[in-house]
Structure formats: C-alpha cells, structure tokens
Amino acid sequence: MRGWLLHHRKAAGQAVRRLAATPVSTLLGALVVGIALALPAGGKMLLTNFQSFAQHMAATPQLSVFMATEAGKKEASDVESRLRRHAQVREVRPVPREETLQRFKTSESLGNVIASLPRNPFPDAFIVVPRNEVPATLEAMRADFAKYPGVEHVQLDSAWVKKLDALLRLTRLAITLLAAVLGMALIAITFNTIRLQILTQGAEIEVSRLLGATDAFIHRPFYYFGALQGLAGGVVAWLAVLGATLLLRGPVAELASLYGIDFFLHVLPLADSALLLGLAALLGWLGAWLSLWRHLLD
Amino acid sequence: MIRFEQVSKRYPGDIAALSDLTLAIESGEMVILSGHSGAGKSTLLKLIPAIERPTQGAVVVNGQNVSALKRAAVPFLRRNLGMIFQDQKLLHDRNVFENVMLPLTIAGVPPRDAGRRVRAALDKVGLLEREKAMPIALSGGEQQRLSIARAVVARPSILIADEPTAHLDDDTARDIVAVFRSFNQVGVTVLVATHHEALFAPCMTRRVTLSHGRLAP
Numbered sequence: 001m002r003g004w005l006l007h008h009r010k011a012a013g014q015a016v017r018r019l020a021a022t023p024v025s026t027l028l029g030a031l032v033v034g035i036a037l038a039l040p041a042g043g044k045m046l047l048t049n050f051q052s053f054a055q056h057m058a059a060t061p062q063l064s065v066f067m068a069t070e071a072g073k074k075e076a077s078d079v080e081s082r083l084r085r086h087a088q089v090r091e092v093r094p095v096p097r098e099e100t101l102q103r104f105k106t107s108e109s110l111g112n113v114i115a116s117l118p119r120n121p122f123p124d125a126f127i128v129v130p131r132n133e134v135p136a137t138l139e140a141m142r143a144d145f146a147k148y149p150g151v152e153h154v155q156l157d158s159a160w161v162k163k164l165d166a167l168l169r170l171t172r173l174a175i176t177l178l179a180a181v182l183g184m185a186l187i188a189i190t191f192n193t194i195r196l197q198i199l200t201q202g203a204e205i206e207v208s209r210l211l212g213a214t215d216a217f218i219h220r221p222f223y224y225f226g227a228l229q230g231l232a233g234g235v236v237a238w239l240a241v242l243g244a245t246l247l248l249r250g251p252v253a254e255l256a257s258l259y260g261i262d263f264f265l266h267v268l269p270l271a272d273s274a275l276l277l278g279l280a281a282l283l284g285w286l287g288a289w290l291s292l293w294r295h296l297l298d
Numbered sequence: 299m300i301r302f303e304q305v306s307k308r309y310p311g312d313i314a315a316l317s318d319l320t321l322a323i324e325s326g327e328m329v330i331l332s333g334h335s336g337a338g339k340s341t342l343l344k345l346i347p348a349i350e351r352p353t354q355g356a357v358v359v360n361g362q363n364v365s366a367l368k369r370a371a372v373p374f375l376r377r378n379l380g381m382i383f384q385d386q387k388l389l390h391d392r393n394v395f396e397n398v399m400l401p402l403t404i405a406g407v408p409p410r411d412a413g414r415r416v417r418a419a420l421d422k423v424g425l426l427e428r429e430k431a432m433p434i435a436l437s438g439g440e441q442q443r444l445s446i447a448r449a450v451v452a453r454p455s456i457l458i459a460d461e462p463t464a465h466l467d468d469d470t471a472r473d474i475v476a477v478f479r480s481f482n483q484v485g486v487t488v489l490v491a492t493h494h495e496a497l498f499a500p501c502m503t504r505r506v507t508l509s510h511g512r513l514a515p
Contacts, residue, residue, distance in 0.1 A: 212377035
C-alpha cells in the first residue's frame with residue numbers, strides 16, 4: 001500500500017515537472033482545452049439562469065392587457081373596473097403609460113431615443129393574475145378581455161413561457177451536442193500531446209523497461225499528465241465563464257428591469273463547476289489512455 | 299543458475315543468430331563470452347532478461363523458464379538481473395545520482411533506504427564524489443562505471459555485461475575488469491561478452507567461445 005502510494009506520488013510529481021518544463025506549450029494547451037470547454041460551459045450557465053427564470057414565470061401565469069395608444073383615461077379606468085369585477089380575476093395591477101415612459105427614460109441606452117420621440121409610444125396596460133391556471137380558462141379570459149372597448153391586445157404570458165420552455169429544451173440539446181463534440185476535441189488534443197510526450201520520453205521509457213519497470217509504472221505519469229492538462233483547461237474554462245458572467249450581469253439586469261423583471265445572472269453553480277472540472281480531467285485521462293494504448297502497447 | 303537448453307534463435311529473413319546451443323552457468327561463476335563479431339554473443343545475453351525470445355529451446359534462469367514468461371512477469375525477472383549495455387543507455391537529462399536511483403524507484407524502494415543504497419553503489423565504483431554530475435560531463439570510463447553502479451544498486455544475483463570495455467583505453471578497461479571481479483568475489487554470478495578476452499585473463503575465469511551461433515570447441 002505504501003509502495004503504491006509512493007509510485008502515485010512520484011508519477012504525479014513527474015507529470016507536474018514535465019508540464020512545468022515546457023511552460024509555454026502547457027499554457028497554450030490549457031488555453032485550447034479551456035476555450036473548447038468554455039463554450040458548452042458558458043451555454044450551460046446561461047441555460048441554467050434562463051431555466052430558473054422560466055420556471056419562476058411559469059409558476060405564476062399572467063395576462064397582460066394592453067390598451068390602444070389612442071384610448072383615453074376614461075376607457076382605461078372602465079376596462080380596469082370590468083377586469084376587477086371579472087369572476088376569474090384575482091388581482092389587477094395597472095401599468096400607466098406615463099410610468100412605462102419614465103422607466104424607459106431613466107435607462108442609459110434607451111433614454112435618449114425615448115426622449116426624442118414626439119409623444120408617448122407606450123399604451124396603458126394591466127397585468128392580470130388569474131384565480132386558477134387551467135389553460136382553457138386562461139384562453140377564455142383572453143377572449144373576454146380582447147372584446148373590452150379600447151383593448152388592443154391581450155397576451156397570455158403562459159403561452160410564451162411554454163414556447164420559451166420548448167426553446168430552452170432545444171438549447172439544452174444543442175449544448176449537450178456541442179459539449180460532446182468539443183469533449184472529443186479535448187480527447188484528440190490530449191491524444192496528440194501524449195504522443196509527443198511519448199516521443200520525447202522515448203529513452204527513459206526504453207531504459208525503464210530494461211530495468212524492470214511494469215507497464216503501469218511507465219504509463220502512470222502520462223495518465224497524470226493528461227488528467228492535469230484537462231484539469232488546467234477546465235480551470236481556464238471556468239474562469240472564462242466566471243468572467244463572462246460578471247461582465248454580462250449588469251447589462252442583463254438592466255435589460256430585464258426594462259421589462260419589469262428582477263433578473264440576476266448567477267455564476268455557474270457548484271455542482272456544474274465540479275462537473276466541468278471533473279469531466280475535463282476525465283477526458284484528459286481518456287485521451288492519455290487512448291494515446292498509450294495506440295503508441296506504447298506493441 | 300542459468301541454463302540454455304538446445305536454444306536456437308532466428309531473426310526475420312532466416313538469419314540464424316544461435317543454433318542448438320546448450321550451456322549451463324553455475325551460481326557464483328564468472329564467465330567470459332568471446333567470439334567474433336556476429337557470433338551471437340549479444341543475442342545470447344538478450345535471451346536472459348527476455349529482451350529477445352528463443353525460436354526454439356528453453357532459457358532457464360533461477361529455475362524459471364524465461365522463454366515462456368508472460369509479458370507481465372518480465373519486469374520482475376529483470377529486477378533480479380543487473381544489466382550493462384553496449385551503449386550504456388544512461389539518461390542524459392538526469393545526474394549520476396538520479397541515474398543510479400532509477401532501478402530502486404522502479405522497484406518501489408522507500409526514498410531514504412534508496413538514497414543510502416545509491417551512495418553505496420557509487421562508492422563501490424568510485425563515483426561517490428561525482429553524484430551531482432551529469433553523464434555528459436563524465437569520461438568514458440566513468441560513464442561505464444556509472445552504468446555498472448546502476449546495474450548493481452538493486453543487488454542482483456546475476457550481472458550481465460555486453461562489451462563493457464569497448465571504446466575504453468587499456469588502463470581504464472583494466473579498472474572496469476577489476477570492478478567486475480570484485481563483484482564476482484562477493485558471490486555475484488557474472489557473464490561478460492567481450493572481444494577483449496585477454497583483459498579478463500588475470501581473473502582466471504571460465505571462457506566460452508561462440509562461433510557462428512554455436513559453441514566453439
């Protein structure tokens with residue numbers, strides 16, 4: 001047992017020394033692997049965020065009732081009172097057009113554009129929370145509200161949530177496929193690095209064999225090398241995703257607030273981070289295994 | 299201790315290196331293997347650590363038929379043999395100490411014991427004060443002594459050397475012969491292939507001559 005641990009410590013140390021001996025190629029290798037992994041990892045981060053957002057939305061289906069822009073205050077208050085009297089309505093939140101205008105005016109990027117418009121482009125609106133979430137009832141409510149005088153458009157928010165959900169499922173599949181393809185790229189990169197390592201260490205491998213080294217003894221440092229390179233790539237990918245998250249957080253929150261949504265971009269969760277690093281190391285190990293199998297077992 | 303039983307070795311292209319060779323080497327013997335270039339000396343030596351396998355016959359080392367050994371068992375056979383190669387096979391990116399350390403690392407000897415044994419081996423061949431030197435900085439004789447230290451550090455019972463005095467001047471070669479003799483005197487079985495057999499004459503050892511892959515009378 002002690003001998004086994006000793007061998008592993010030696011092999012790990014040897015792998016670290018070989019990586020440190022060629023810092024530039026080690027760094028470039030980690031960057032290549034890191035960038036390849038950053039794409040699916042970043043996709044996963046966005047997906048996780050939008051998924052939790054979609055779930056949050058789906059939990060409280062709403063109807064948005066928009067008045068025509070030329071409708072007056074009188075019609076708006078009539079519609080509001082009819083909405084409040086409706087048997088299926090639990091809550092009505094009016095969104096006056098002046099308030100919407102104000103909210104957009106304070107936005108950095110859109111403020112100027114909005115201010116330059118000759119008149120308020122936004123209509124009065126109401127957000128209606130229904131008493132139950134049966135799709136047929138919601139559909140019936142939408143049809144009712146659309147007939148109210150001065151109402152231009154009624155949007156059933158659960159419909160777009162469903163569409164969003166379908167879109168997210170599709171995105172998830174795309175990210176999984178992307179991860180599979182780039183995972184294979186990682187294996188190919190490690191395969192090639194290990195092949196070069198085997199060529200460089202040719203003399204050492206030959207002498208070790210003659211002195212009674214087992215295959216396991218000879219292969220072990222290469223496994224560590226592959227796994228460490230993968231892990232280094234995983235760390236690069238994780239840092240890239242973290243950086244992107246922090247950079248995007250402000251602008252995304254601002255955009256969301258314009259829609260009256262409180263949205264905070266979260267960093268990659270701990271489980272996903274662990275999965276990313278573990279998978280990167282595992283794929284590096286796998287690339288090393290393939291390379292050793294191809295180049296050392298005669 | 300080492301027995302060749304009707305051993306033949308053919309290389310691809312129907313080149314016969316050894317033909318129907320039978321030879322026994324007893325424990326504690328020192329045997330000088332001589333013969334012209336291409337007589338089969340190197341092939342004979344390579345059969346003992348299973349670097350080559352015989353086409354026919356059996357090679358038995360310490361009661362074990364190494365010609366039938368599984369691939370996975372070969373490393374453990376080699377750990378009990380000390381080998382000195384014609385081209386020395388030193389690792390030039392490691393210093394003297396690290397070169398001699400390698401067999402002990404492979405065998406999993408704990409570092410503290412290993413360090414002591416490396417210094418003992420270097421002391422025996424007179425290289426103790428050069429332990430930090432790189433092989434390239436050593437003279438031809440010192441390089442050969444280094445490869446002997448690496449061969450004996452794991453305390454093998456059998457020492458095999460292929461042309462250990464090649465490319466050395468006579469005085470240096472005599473030093474190397476003396477080193478082999480001292481190991482033989484403490485009970486190590488020594489088998490040396492050489493065409494400098496005169497150098498080994500003072501050892502009063504057994505001499506085996508090969509000619510065209512057969513024992514010469």
